[in-house]
Amino acid sequence: MTQVSTTQPTVPGASRLAATALVQLIDVGYDIQGRTIFDGLNVTMERGKITAVMGPSGTGKTTLLRLITGQIKPTRGQVLVDGVDIRTLDVDGLFALRRGMGMLFQNGALLTDLDVYENVAFPLREHTNLPESLIARIVLMKLHAVGLRGAARLMPAELSGGMARRVALARAIVMDPLLLIYDEPFAGLDPIGLGVVLRLIRDTNDSLGLTSIVVSHDVDEISLLADTAYILAGGRVAASGKPANLRVDDSPLVRQFMGGLADGPVAFHYPAPNYDAQLLAQDVPI
Amino acid sequence: MSIANELLINAREMCSKAGRFTFFTLRLLRVTPAAFKRIGLIWAQIYNTGALSLVIIMLSGLFVGMVLGLQGYDLLRRFGSTESLGVAVGLALIKELGPVVTALLFAGRAGTALTSEIGLMQATDQLAAMEMMAVDPVRRICAPRFIGGIIALPLLAAIFSMIGIYGAQLVGVTLMGVDAGQFWSQMRGAMSINDVVQGIVKSAVFGFACTSIAVYEGYHALPTAEGVGRATTRTVVNSSVAILILDYMLTAVLL
Ligand SMILES: Nc1ncnc2c1ncn2[C@@H]1O[C@H](COP(=O)(O)OP(=O)(O)OP(=O)(O)O)[C@@H](O)[C@H]1O
Ligand SMILES: [Mg+2]
Numbered sequence: 001m002t003q004v005s006t007t008q009p010t011v012p013g014a015s016r017l018a019a020t021a022l023v024q025l026i027d028v029g030y031d032i033q034g035r036t037i038f039d040g041l042n043v044t045m046e047r048g049k050i051t052a053v054m055g056p057s058g059t060g061k062t063t064l065l066r067l068i069t070g071q072i073k074p075t076r077g078q079v080l081v082d083g084v085d086i087r088t089l090d091v092d093g094l095f096a097l098r099r100g101m102g103m104l105f106q107n108g109a110l111l112t113d114l115d116v117y118e119n120v121a122f123p124l125r126e127h128t129n130l131p132e133s134l135i136a137r138i139v140l141m142k143l144h145a146v147g148l149r150g151a152a153r154l155m156p157a158e159l160s161g162g163m164a165r166r167v168a169l170a171r172a173i174v175m176d177p178l179l180l181i182y183d184e185p186f187a188g189l190d191p192i193g194l195g196v197v198l199r200l201i202r203d204t205n206d207s208l209g210l211t212s213i214v215v216s217h218d219v220d221e222i223s224l225l226a227d228t229a230y231i232l233a234g235g236r237v238a239a240s241g242k243p244a245n246l247r248v249d250d251s252p253l254v255r256q257f258m259g260g261l262a263d264g265p266v267a268f269h270y271p272a273p274n275y276d277a278q279l280l281a282q283d284v285p286i
Numbered sequence: 287m288s289i290a291n292e293l294l295i296n297a298r299e300m301c302s303k304a305g306r307f308t309f310f311t312l313r314l315l316r317v318t319p320a321a322f323k324r325i326g327l328i329w330a331q332i333y334n335t336g337a338l339s340l341v342i343i344m345l346s347g348l349f350v351g352m353v354l355g356l357q358g359y360d361l362l363r364r365f366g367s368t369e370s371l372g373v374a375v376g377l378a379l380i381k382e383l384g385p386v387v388t389a390l391l392f393a394g395r396a397g398t399a400l401t402s403e404i405g406l407m408q409a410t411d412q413l414a415a416m417e418m419m420a421v422d423p424v425r426r427i428c429a430p431r432f433i434g435g436i437i438a439l440p441l442l443a444a445i446f447s448m449i450g451i452y453g454a455q456l457v458g459v460t461l462m463g464v465d466a467g468q469f470w471s472q473m474r475g476a477m478s479i480n481d482v483v484q485g486i487v488k489s490a491v492f493g494f495a496c497t498s499i500a501v502y503e504g505y506h507a508l509p510t511a512e513g514v515g516r517a518t519t520r521t522v523v524n525s526s527v528a529i530l531i532l533d534y535m536l537t538a539v540l541l
Binding site: 099112 | 422426
């Protein structure tokens with residue numbers, strides 16, 4: 001019973017954008033274990049831009065990323081990446097597609113049996129035959145960019161959560177991908193680390209002409225960073241547009257989300273039976 | 287009625303699991319040639335699984351051999367042919383106990399380590415991250431462990447049998463006074479290369495079974511602490527049963 005305003009996401013001039021869109025989700029639906037996560041989802045991500053995906057916890061932001069990267073297939077609708085329907089790709093096709101993608105996982109997902117240096121070098125070793133001296137230079141450059149050149153020989157277990165995220169970021173950009181996907185890059189960073197990561201996302205996007213997708217709850221950071229933002233709620237796009245415009249948007253949902261209010265159309269609670277009834281019942285049903 | 291139902295559901299579950307296992311093993315075999323190009327990874331896994339199990343294998347081999355020496359001596363003394371102790375112990379170890387006991391220990395020591403390692407990688411998104419880097423985790427993670435296990439197990443079984451024979455000799459010759467010359471010469475005389483080959487074939491097959499089960503369970507473990515724990519238990523149980531069943535079938539075919 002998620003109560004969501006159904007302000008629909010009329011992306012201005014969607015057909016015109018199609019030519020420059022790198023990622024496009026058309027009328028996507030996704031069900032898992034009998035629950036509908038998405039229904040009628042339409043998202044367009046333009047080339048060379050930073051697109052933010054926001055929304056309350058559990059609305060399916062990570063699931064959206066997994067759809068785009070082809071880790072899961074949509075139940076209904078189409079997911080187009082660079083004009084190709086990912087549902088038509090076989091494993092080799094998917095791997096070819098992913099070679100152009102870098103992804104930062106929510107928890108870093110570093111390989112725990114390799115040290116920081118080898119983690120960042122991993123994609124290079126798997127996909128290229130570069131000489132060791134060149135690999136070392138590339139890895140050190142990327143580690144320097146995230147401020148962890150000195151931590152090259154630490155094991156992932158010896159890193160803090162924020163450091164692990166930065167290493168994962170270095171690994172995500174080591175192959176110079178075309179599409180960079182960040183799942184919650186700001187969570188658990190201190191203000192300095194946060195500033196560094198913000199600048200890093202912006203700089204890598206602009207200097208390398210990348211397209212970036214950033215999932216985040218952090219309204220302020222997203223406002224600084226993103227060109228376009230989508231707010232997901234209740235399985236579809238609740239609002240979209242320039243972050244600056246979203247901030248002054250006066251629909252209840254956008255106001256609630258951008259203002260961080262507990263009361264509003266988005267329920268803070270996962271669907272549940274009546275609270276009083278459940279607590280007062282004889283044998284508390286769960 | 288309900289028991290019959292239960293059995294039916296269990297049987298169906300087992301069949302579908304067998305299907306998934308077969309499918310996964312075929313996938314593993316398909317990437318095996320590609321995995322051989324990364325000899326370094328395989329070498330590391332032989333070292334890992336082999337070195338992990340070496341001490342326990344050597345210790346067990348010694349004591350199994352010593353028990354065989356005692357029991358064999360006692361049995362053969364009743365027929366007055368204690369000088370055959372060497373050949374009895376040698377055949378028992380090389381054809382039967384070496385491969386089987388080594389495989390059981392291997393399942394408990396190295397198999398569980400493989401399952402929990404791969405299961406934890408699954409639970410912490412490491413395998414998903416690998417897929418996102420366009421690296422097939424079955425080729426990069428599972429296959430080297432699979433190949434490494436198949437190579438390591440016959441080596442371990444050989445060490446087990448060797449130390450076991452030494453243990454039997456220790457008890458039979460040194461303690462019980464069986465003639466050392468008889469002990470060794472009868473063993474050499476009665477055993478053929480065929481017996482040794484049988485032992486090697488057996489332990490390679492057990493290695494295949496153990497590691498494919500361990501890798502399968504790890505790869506399909508539920509991504510939680512409990513899920514990984516259960517997968518580890520299943521590895522030991524399924525491997526042990528598989529080893530004993532395969533042992534009978536192989537013996538029947540090879541003898
Ligand atoms: N494997 C799964 N099985 C069942 N339900 C799942 C599975 N994966 C995700 N879900 C459900 O899908 C919904 C969306 O999950 P998702 O991880 O995409 O949320 P999210 O927006 O990324 O949340 P957060 O901001 O907390 O990371 C959740 O309600 C979750 O319960
Ligand atoms: Mg998430």
